[in-house]
Amino acid sequence: MRLRKKYWARPEMEASHIVITDQYDHKGNWSxxxxxxxxxxxxxxxxxxxxxxxxxxxNLDINFIGIDLKDEVLVFALRKVIEVRKIKGQEDINVRLMPLNIMLIDDVFSKDEISKIYINFCNPWPKERHNKRRLTHTKFLTNYKKFLKPGSEVWFKTDDFELFNDSIEYFKECGFEILYSTYDLHKSDFKDNIVTEYEAKFTELGKKAMFLRAKLI
Incomplete structure (x- = not known):
């Protein structure tokens, strides 16, 4: 679905210290x-x-960076962080948000700079000719390895059966160990799940969430 352009989104984001728009100037200096x-x-x-x-x-002792491509989406993430964290003024907070095409991500982070990646319900790109656009494809995993610390994990959730099965193979091909996987997250023994907006909608329709943890060996 095409998003309607929100011309007010970028000015609102740029006015916040939480949103990073000079993405490439922080490589190696995120601390x-x-x-x-x-x-x-x-x-x-x-x-x-x-x-x-x-x-x-x-997790107040962890720093978090959220990336999305569209200002029209990211501006609502900014508002949600402000709402949930009850932010007032310019005090330090452990969240940054960043508009970015994920294809360019290895220009933003340096070696060993990231300790964990979350991928929640990304586009499944079901057509074979589009598979390389999947965020769990070996093409992307190879890029992530450039800035992930050894032993870091990737947590992946999807409601797409084919994407989930293919992703298991992608992780193995790229030197990741599958630590945990389930085809029905909400009925599994995994207790650390946070239900996303999208996840809440499709589970109401009876669809299942699939989940895995993969560790970089």
Whole structure:
């Protein structure tokens, strides 16, 4: 579905210290942006921000960066972070949001700069000729390895059966170990799930969420 252009979104984002628009100027220096040496977790395709706002609230000793391509989506993530974290003024907070084409991500982070990646319900790109656009494809995983610390994990959720099965193979091909996987997350023994906006909608329709944790060996 095509998003209607929101011309007010970029000015609102640029007015916030939480949103980073000079993305390429922070490579290798993200600890300075956060003013600490805490680990940095990255959400690729943060949508309207429910996941990253809740995760950052639960883990105050971790820094979080959320990426999405469209200003029209990211501006609502900004509002959600402000709402959930009750932000007032310019005090330090462990969240940054960034408009970015994920194809360019290895120009934004340096070696060993990221400790975990979350990928929640990315586009499944079902046509074979489009498979390389999947955020779990070996093409992307190879890029992530350029800035992931050894032993880091990627947590992946999807409602697409074919994408999930293919992704398991992608991770293995790229030197990741599958630590955990389930074809029905909400009925599994995994207890650390945060339900995203999209996840809530499709589970009401009886669809299942699939989930895996993959570790970089």
């Amino acid at each position: 300075k942006e956060f003013k600490n040496n805490n680990e940095i977790y990255l959400e690729l395709g943060c949508g309207k921000g429910k996941f990253i706002s809740e995760k950052s609230k639960q």
